[in-house]
Amino acid sequence: MTAPAPGPTTTTFRQAYREALRDALRRDELAFLMGEDVGMYGGCFGVSTGLLEEFGPERVRDTPLSEAGFVGAGIGAALNGMHPIVEVMTVNFSLLALDQIMNNAASMLHMSGGQFNVPLVIRMTTGAGRQLAAQHSHSLEGWFGHIPGIRVLAPGTLEDARGMLWTALQDPDPVLIFENGRLYGTEGELAPDAGPVEIDHAAVRRAGTDLTLITYGGSLPRALEAAELLLADGISAEVVDLRTLRPLDTTTILASVSRTHRAVVVDEAWRTGSLSAEVSARIMEGAFYELDAPVARVCGAEVPIPYAQHLEQAALPQPEDIALAARELVQDHG
Amino acid sequence: MTSTSPVPAAPDLAEGRRLLHEMLRLRRFEERCVELYSAARIRGFMHLYIGEEAVAVGAMASLRADDAAVTTYREHGHALAKGLSARSIMAEMFGRVEGCSRGHGGSMHLFDAERRFYGGNAIVAGGLPLAVGLALGDKLRGLDRVTACYFGEGAMAEGAFHESMNLAALWSLPVVFLCENNLYAMGTALTRSESQTDLALKAAAYEVTSWAVDGMDVLACRAASRRAVDIARAGGGPCFVEYRTYRFRAHSMYDPELYRSKEEVERWKQRDPIDALDRRLTEAGYLADGERAQMETEIAGEIDDAVAYAEEGTQEPVEDLTRYVLRRASS
Known part of the structure; x- marks a missing residue:
């Protein structure tokens, strides 16, 4: 007689994103997380809380306020065989790195005649509803959706919050994940064995x-x-x-x-x-x-x-x- | 600044012949490019390195084959010096599939994965963060490789320069920042674009070991680059070298050169790095009669071959237009 499978547990989007990061850092030795306040602070929105303690400062890497610099560095590290996960606090801030995302990450494979792919994941918060006003609240993922050469993901369920990161990280191309900030605290049921999900279909x-x-x-x-x-x-x-x-x-x-x-x-x-x-x-x-x-x-x-x-x-x-x-x-x- | 340099040691002079050959190779290659541009075989923007050869040749001579290079849109010379074949570069400029970027990049976007040549970046300072990341990747994996990052002095007004210097220094990464100061950011003179014109001083603000060198002296360029690369490879963190050089030709093929005088250009041409090395080698007895002519013949042969290769090259089928947009097709 087999034991009954454990039932779903209550979790939040924030916890699901964190679990996805933890899973990725455990399973993929080439993966590392990099961004502003992802380490000691625990992430601007608390997504990466506790990861610095578990994985150390090399793999949970705090950066200065240099969006172009550290997004570009993520692209360079990806070109060099690493699997960086770069966090940008909000989509509004990502405009400071738009040159790197558009002119380098998205263009590199084609521009180099198929030689240089960029296995990079960039996560960022998007969306309004938290009274953060005009420079922290926009939904610019559609702009990124305009650009050939990248994949753009937008989790709307706990399963996707938990499962999209791993698949994105194993993808040979740059993947942007837009996490809606309104959802971070949203609770729901998630199966304990929730894991990677496919990222090609609606x-x-x-x-x-x-x-x-x-x-x-x-x-x-x-x-x-x-x-x-x-x-x-x-x-x-x-x-x-x-x-x-x-x-x-x-x-x-x-x-x-x-x-x-x-x-x-x-x-x-x-x-x-x-x-x-x-x-x-x-x-x-x-x-x-x-x-x-x-x-x-x-x-x-x-x-x-x-x-x-x-x-x-x-x-x-x-x-x-x-x-x-x-x-x-x-x-x-x- | 004067062109007086210390008398080189004998081994430097012995290697000098190779450096002379390499600089000549870059020069003649680009001179042929000009002819081909006039003949409409090459199109788009094309930026010539003529006058600055000592920098790429001297700096690349201090790199190992497995070190990486990140460069700018004025990169024909860097590509040749890093070991890309004249054939693959010429074919690229002809827009051929045999080109080093399958004809997708052209003059400004030369790439070569095997030789770790990461472009060919046409956004000023856009390559600097990439160089930081390449070096970070090496450091995280414990590899003793160095990333050489070339850029012009104009890049030092860009935010990406400052962000990259700070990151590289903060994380003690094995990057060498090689600034080719040719005095003009396109048509804007250094004194009109930078509040601090002592570039090494500016770089040193980031706690990066920084110094300037005569960019018209290939032996000095090589020595400076070697020092920088050695420091970076030994774990001493990034270095910054300012190469004081000069672009003899226009910024691109569409530049009437209204911003500088013919006299100034002529003065700098008196300091041509190729002529200077030729004189030194000849005077020191390291370049025999006829050796230069033999180099010229060899190089002309290599370039003729490259042009023929490019002429005979094929075109990427239009059906493959979008083939390299993503490596993984969606299911």
Whole structure:
């Protein structure tokens, strides 16, 4: 008689990310974590707390405030056969390293005629909702999604928070992981044997028949909440979690829209020239004749994210906003 | 600054012949590139190293084959001196698949994994953080390799310079920062772009061993580089060397040179590093009659061969346009 498998444990995104880091540092001797305050401080958002004690300062490496310098150093170390995990505190700060990410990490393989791949992982916080105002709160992952030569991941579930890092680390190409800061403290159930997950496909997080809500990362819980609200109105919403923002899994998106015939793209990033525009365009290109209604979008307001809580919340897609857009789509195009 | 240098020791003079050959090789290669550019065989931006050969040749002579080099967009000379073949470089400039970057990079982006030549970086100071990371990788794995990082003095106004110097010094990494001070950041003179024009002093602010050397004297360049490389390899942390040199030609092929006088250029040409070494070797009896001519013949043959190789090269099939964007295709 075998013992019953241990049941799921309650954990947070923060703990799941930390466990992923610990696992990577234990299993991959080429891996090391580097960034501002990842060591003694324990990480700006507490993700790497305790790792310095376990792995030492060589492998949990505090850096000066030098985003271009240490992101570039991560690229160099990756070119030299290491598997660096570079943490940038927030996506806003990553703009200081954009030259290194775009002109070096993303371009190197092609520019060198296939000689130099960059097996680098860059993690950074994204998203608003914590009253951190206009220089700590934006959702610029869509900008990075514009760049050929990198993979862009956005975990929206505990399984992905726990499992994407390892797969990204074993990938031969640069991978950016965007951790939504609102989710760090979010609790949920995670299987004790949760481990690496694939990073190539979007996932249907909730099945439905009347329309598809397409989202990722921090907006995923809100889309799922909206689907509950819609159910009360008798509307069955499918929820697609993009998971990987580049390369986009168009197949999963089109398959869902072809089943439901309506789509709402939900993204807390700005609307203009955005990832939501890209998803919408792909639906138009690939499933135009499946659509019963124009693709709708619920996006962040086009403002620098403000500090005051009521303004900040007004700038972000809320479950009610998503549900409203979905209802209109069904009612106006029934 | 004067061109007086201490009398070199005999072994230096003996090696001097090889250094002369190498500098001539770089010079003649680029002179041919100019002709090919005029004939529209080479296109894009092309930046010539003519006048600065002593730096790359002298510095590269102090590296081991397994040491890494990170350079700039003015890197034909560095690539040749690091051991990339004239064939592979010329084919690259012709945009051929036989080129050292399969024709994807062109003049500004020469790469060679086997020779640990990491570009060819056309963002000023963009290569410096990479050099820091390459050295960090070596240090973490206990390898006694050194990374040579070349850049112009213009890079010292960029933030990446300061961040990289600080990181390398803080972590005591085996990087040698080799600053080629040719006095002009494109068309902007050093005195118009830097508040502190004593570059070694500026670098020393990071607790990095720093000094300046005559960049028109290949033996002095070699000695300085060797000292820097030895310190870095022995675990003494990074070094910074300023090579005071001069670019004889325009910044690129599109430069009317409005920012400097012909007289200034002529004055520097009097200090041509190739002529200077030739004179010293001849005077010391280390260059016999006819030896220089023999070098020229050999080099012309190598370059003719490289051009023929490039001319006969093939093009990357357009079907492979996106082949190297990611190494792993998504499932």
